[in-house]
Amino acid sequence: MKMKLKYFSAPYLVWMIVFILVPLLMIGYFALTTDSGSFTLKHVSDVGQYANIFVRSIWLSLIATAICLVVAYPVAFMLSRMEKHRQGTMLMIVMLPMWMNFLLRTYAWMTLLGNNGIINHLLGTIGLGPVKMINTSGAVVLGMVYNYLPFMILPLYSVMVKIDKSMFEAASDLGCSSAETLWRVVIPLSMPGITSGITMVFVPAISTFIISRMLGGGSNLLIGDLIEMQFLGNAYNPHLGAAISLVLMVIILVIMTVMNQFDPDDQVLM
Amino acid sequence: MKKLGKIYLALVLLFLYVPIFVLIVFSFNESKSSSVFSGFTLDWYKRLFHNRIIISSLVNTMIIAVIASIVSTVLGTFAAIGINSMRKVPRAVVMNVTNMPIINPEIVTGVSLMLLFSFFAARMTLEFGFVTLLIAHITFDVPYVILNVMPKFNQMDPHLYEAAQDLGCSPFKAFRKVVLPEIMPGVVSGFLMAFTYSLDDFVISYFTTGSTSQTLPITIYSMTRRKVSPEINALSTLIFIAVVLVLIVKNGIQNRAFKRSGMGGN
């Protein structure tokens, strides 16, 4: 009796269909039906009411992603140029905070940013008045940057570490200044890292509801809050919640498609 | 220039670590304040160990993470083997679907599973709780296992397995002797990844949990929504220490393996 290898995946295929595909289809089904099960476009068009929440979420997560990219790029570059044996340790030190549960890390910022928090206490001792930090959009962006910065560093590093040192030598031999080397050699070569870093930060940032709740004070709703409110919160309406999720998925699909255009490898993901 | 770089790196590390150290320092604070340090105490640790809700949710988290990561490792490893020997088009389709829980925002995965479970709950005896949590965890764990195992096939000749069977091995024996050794490193790293994701997950658990079986992140969340006791700082400290220990041990093992094999490669 001979068994083909491809049958090995049968149990997973069943699992995949039941617990990945069907649930996603159910979001579509819920978004397009009423309680009694008849077809309606009401919920999808109702999402329009919350357009400015979408705009706000996209805007805030774009800012957070941009900051992450700017902050992480030099870090990843320096990491990748370190001696081999130090790289591992350094990488571990950079990634270590990510292993703490993100609720705890966000909670830490709550205590730091409060009106009577530590930062304002320190400012007070040097004679500066209390600064309003918590419950602002800035605090939300800070929370996103803090929580997702490692997601940007890691892909950048893993691409940069493969860039051979001789590339830089060649570039400078050919008369490139260091700025030109950066622009013409390093950035193009690290493009796959940049694109995957951007998606890895942007997607969780746009859909978070914890950060905005803990640092944004509930008056700065994001898409995530809106979805959570429809399923487990103060405005129970799973149909609308499903419709919002559907729109969120479309936004992310668009972002991914655009990102893939900058990716030289013609690989998976649509 | 080099110095500037070092200062920059130090600043970024400061940014990453200050909040954590603040949590740790204030876990020893005598008063409940989280901004003024008034005196040293170990009281919050003592209370933490007597907090039944935290202890039981820690146990739940461990049980779910262990079961989910083992099941998803088995499921994912077999899946990877199968997917690898598929033809191009079905393979691309399956891989795209597999990637969905990774690409999709966690909240969408959580919500979609919640809709599925409540659909079943309305029609048969399914209840939100341990079972739903476990299914949800396996669902988001498996893709990570598959993604870790798949690349290991690149070095392997797909005909080896069939050749072994031709030479008289049973399918199981052929699998054990030929396929498994080749992909073992991927299986192990997939397992570890699944395990840590399970331990850490909040969003998906939040939408699929029920009246029993709270996991630790859910308990932490409900703690931050009420009167916050510094027990939460003590808990953070312990988790941080556990993480550091695990990473040191892991690195130690890796370094030794690295030295023994006497060669580089990531």
Added chain:
Amino acid sequence: MMKRRIFTLVSVLALSMGLFSGCAFSDDTEEEEGESQSLTVEDRDYYTRFKGDGISINVYNWGEYISTGADEGTLDVNAEFEKLTGIKVNYTNYATNEELYAKLKGGGTSYDVIIPSDYMISKMIKEDLIQPLDMDNIPNYKYIMDNYRGLAYDPDNRYSVPYTWGTVGIIYNAEQIDTPKEEIDWDILWDEKYKDQILMFDNPRDAFAIAELLLGYSLNTEDPDELKAAAEKLKEQKQYVQAYVMDEVFDKMAAGEALLAPYYAGDALTILEDNEDLDFVIPKSGTNLFVDAMCIPSSAKQKEAAEMYINFMCEPDIAYANIDYICYSTPNSAAYEMLDEEVREDPVSYPDSEFIANKTTVFVNLSDEANDQMKELWTEMKSETANKWFVPIFLVVCVGIIAFVLIRRHLKKKKDIF
């Protein structure tokens, strides 16, 4: 050699286990002593019926709404119940009535005891989410005062056993707000002077109630225009509000993060204990009176054990321990008798009956239309709306981008081939 090493390891392990169990053991005995001193129940046999059956019940309660034994000398009510009856209690929390409703309505859960407020109880009765109680199993219902029986949300006392009641007022920082206590009214929450120093309810019903009080509407208005006006009022307030919170108010007010916050009287008293700058006032112009009562959801698996739990919560000693810890007002006559004179005469916990009769309103369940409208207005208030065509256009643009990208890629591929 190896054997010896294993032996040492095992003995060290055993030793450390012994230490652990040792300290756990000593604590247990302490607790038991505590129990035998303080806890007396009338009918022990009633409570021990299920002992050894391995039953567990799921209790879903508000946060900070039971005595947990966290502070020295208080009772851990759930632990006492487990010890007495042998029934395990899975205890979880919600923050608002609406959250509780969403969880039950979503299905697939089996909570055995829940503690919704008045208006939510009538909504749940209407939607068959809770079931009638067997009062024969709850003999301690006799302790419930007459004023709290037969209220509008459950006129025949079939579905609920009152747990606490109270009013809504304003917690304020008396050091920094110079308005005299008697003059503080709801409009102070709209005062520009206190911009970013105001915390507000993070649930629609309570928040709307404050706006309705200010506008002079009924707290149970279903008039679409009045609801809209109330939402406008809340929108106007948004610029002054620092954050929308529920139980986060405990820490924020105690730590002096804000100057003003409307909240429930009982919790306010707890907060006042932590920060002496704070004071609490029930505005003279009127307020909402709420009753939170214990109910059993229709999906409960352990109805009898749940009734036992409800009965246990009405035991004078337990009711007193809870009230003493959470500072709400009690509808339980025996527990009321046990309270200090000082507490019984505190106008915050027990306002005089004239005020209650003339100036307080109990929420009733609104019609589905009014509820839906309130929900929508609430989300809208927290987000401010934009053009309704935005999303359809946005979706079309998205599809366009994808199409463009795919076509471009297709063309590029073709070019590559040639």
